[in-house]
Amino acid sequence: KAGVTQTPRYLIKTRGQQVTLSCSPISGHRSVSWYQQTPGQGLQFLFEYFSETQRNKGNFPGRFSGRQFSNSRSEMNVSTLELGDSALYLCASSFGLDWGNEQYFGPGTRLTVT
């Protein structure tokens, strides 16, 4: 079974631009979560989608948004990029919404904002 895939793997953008990241979950997984990892900040939860609906949201500004398609693939969008948005963005999938389900992470998208 293929793992979680994320595209692109690396991205360089300038301040003020917007960016869209993509995540394809493991086949059969309906829950997709997004995390931001910055040095010294661990994994910060962005949001979770299940059956095309946002179910949970972390403490991030409205510039961060996402969506999920009927095939469970998910996209994350960041508008008006700031230097502080430079981070590794991780997508994770799990079978359901039950928190006890361990999550399977993709390799991440490394975003650099200059």
Add this chain to the structure above:
Amino acid sequence: DQQVKQNSPSLSVQEGRISILNCDYTNSMFDYFLWYKKYPAEGPTFLISISSIKDKNEDGRFTVFLNKSAKHLSLHIVPSQPGDSAVYFCAAGNTNAGKSTFGDGTTLTVKP
């Protein structure tokens, strides 16, 4: 307010010895706890979990201990191997309240 804390950013141990990684949490509603391991340029991978009804869970060289009264959990790796060198994240949450909260991670280095 950080609900899950890993107070040691790094840990270095000798091959064959025990590695003990610690994690503290503040939310008494957390009822499920997980450890993930992350290598550079890869996403975290699930390692081991424990629910609040247990105080110990073992899987091969990895054992997680939970002390609910102290709101503390630890991951023991015995014996440690150089391939265990990675960043270890502790995560916690409530079964009915969405996805987990992660700590900042501890970088483990196992020296040959």
